[in-house]
Amino acid sequence: xxxxxxxxxxxxxxxxxxxxxxxxxxxxxxxxxxxxxxxxxxxxxxxxxxxxxxxxxxxxxxxxxxxxxxxxxxxxxxxxxxxxxxxxxxxxxxxxxxxxxxxxxxxxxxxx
Amino acid sequence: xxxxxxxxxxxxxxxxxxxxxxxxxxxxxxxxxxxxxxxxxxxxxxxxxxxxxxxxxxxxxxxxxxxxxxxxxxxxxxxxxxxxxxxxxxxxxxxxxxxxxxxxxxxxxxxxxx
Numbered sequence: 001x002x003x004x005x006x007x008x009x010x011x012x013x014x015x016x017x018x019x020x021x022x023x024x025x026x027x028x029x030x031x032x033x034x035x036x037x038x039x040x041x042x043x044x045x046x047x048x049x050x051x052x053x054x055x056x057x058x059x060x061x062x063x064x065x066x067x068x069x070x071x072x073x074x075x076x077x078x079x080x081x082x083x084x085x086x087x088x089x090x091x092x093x094x095x096x097x098x099x100x101x102x103x104x105x106x107x108x109x110x111x112x
Numbered sequence: 113x114x115x116x117x118x119x120x121x122x123x124x125x126x127x128x129x130x131x132x133x134x135x136x137x138x139x140x141x142x143x144x145x146x147x148x149x150x151x152x153x154x155x156x157x158x159x160x161x162x163x164x165x166x167x168x169x170x171x172x173x174x175x176x177x178x179x180x181x182x183x184x185x186x187x188x189x190x191x192x193x194x195x196x197x198x199x200x201x202x203x204x205x206x207x208x209x210x211x212x213x214x215x216x217x218x219x220x221x222x223x224x225x226x
């Protein structure tokens with residue numbers, strides 16, 4: 001059974017601080033890793049889709065790295081702002097499956 | 113605005129009833145995905161269609177069915193509804209069906225079963 005773990009489950013960060021959290025996935029049979037941001041009362045929005053080991057992607061203050069050999073991805077947020085408060089989801093795609101396997105998310109709360 | 117539309121926005125119905133949720137993907141997207149989010153639960157993948165054909169199946173109950181039409185819109189049919197089916201149902205679309213393309217989510221349909 002394919003499993004995707006995200007840690008921590010929730011995180012409180014002071015405004016202006018930087019933070020990061022983890023997505024762990026099976027290291028074999030890797031095809032793609034997705035990150036989404038899901039704000040309360042809205043729909044999930046894609047941040048990154050990563051396919052290559054060692055990939056690093058950046059969008060503004062948010063960046064992500066990928067290690068397919070050990071089966072993890074980190075999401076970094078630099079200089080957190082209140083608008084970064086959301087649940088961050090990762091989703092793993094194995095080569096042998098069509099569907100994405102979703103993690104339960106990391107809920108990030110930025111304290112002003 | 114992701115370009116994915118879902119109707120209705122809200123639906124209130126009674127146990128035992130049947131409802132249909134509708135989704136129109138972004139222009140040009142061939143894949144449609146259905147997800148369920150119950151209270152305090154994460155996203156549960158239900159089913160994927162690609163260009164009219166079922167591509168992948170997740171935790172979809174036998175009481176639920178879906179289809180994708182030639183114009184690429186999709187419908188999710190929920191029958192013999194139970195209280196536990198109350199949830200937010202999202203539709204998402206992507207360009208292709210290979211899941212290395214990002215998914216664009218609609219605003220969701222909130223279903224309440226009384």
